[in-house]
Amino acid sequence: MLTMNTATALPAVGAAFAASLVEVVEAFTIVLAVATTRGWRVAWVGTLTALVTLAAGIAIAGPALEQIPIHGLQLGVGVLLLLFGLGWLRKASLRAGGVIAMRDEAALYAKATSDMAQSSTEPSRGQQWLGGVAVFKAVLLEGLEVAFIVIAVGAGRGLLGAAALGALAACAVVLAIGVAVHRPLARVPENTLKFGVGVMLSAFGVFWTGEGLGIRWPGGDLALLALAMLFLSSGWAAALTLRAVQRRGAVA
């Protein structure tokens, strides 16, 4: 039986919380855009349908995970985490280095609402339904990412429940703030979060891939912290180098 250790439990819950925060903020922007142009009822129906679909998928796939041998599971989730983590870290480094633009929730919200408002001033039932479909797709896609991250972060060490709690807490925070302010959460430092989550997911990914391959990490679970430091400094170095290159290119 695998034991829960603070050195892995806290980063796992933290990573699940932060990753879910980023994804839920992205989904909330679409939900809000549809709600303000097509009505809250359509937005709620789209959101709830997506959440029920997601829950059904997890309920079916979840027990299957327990049948997989632990080394195979660690290798599988480790590789999945690596792909997610390196992808997030790459994007965050490129944004921090000024190569690609920062994500702007306010601008995305404005574009989504203007796109929908342009189609008709008085939306027909069909257009309202299309708004619901857009919400369903956005929530299902972002929710799928959250589910993968929660499974990947939690399954390797029996932390599925803790990671799921982290994700639920993120949903609750975004919903509470979103319902209160009725605006897209543009002030959430999305890229900083993405950078941090990319670092944690990459560290977990390398750690569990290694364990899946039968590697005994020096220092045991504490190797996770060393790996996190390695990816943090690597991502930072990449972003700083890109900034310097961009600056030199602008001067030349």
Added chain:
Amino acid sequence: MKLFLEVITEFVSMFWADAGLCLGALGVVAAVGISRLRGWFGAAESALALSIGCVLVLWVSVWFAHRRSALRSPPTDATIAGARR
């Protein structure tokens, strides 16, 4: 059903957008796994190769993304000079 397929396609395309990074990371994992199975690498060498390999894949991917973006949008001076010509 079509909706589900669209969502799954979008989900997979996220990885496809970073295909080089994904293939590089999978290559590192495969190389370390084979080296470990064949007994070429011990635990310490495997741990080191896995960690450093993934960092190198990240750097190479970031650098290629930078190069691609530089090729897509040449420096402003060059663009202005090109327009004058």
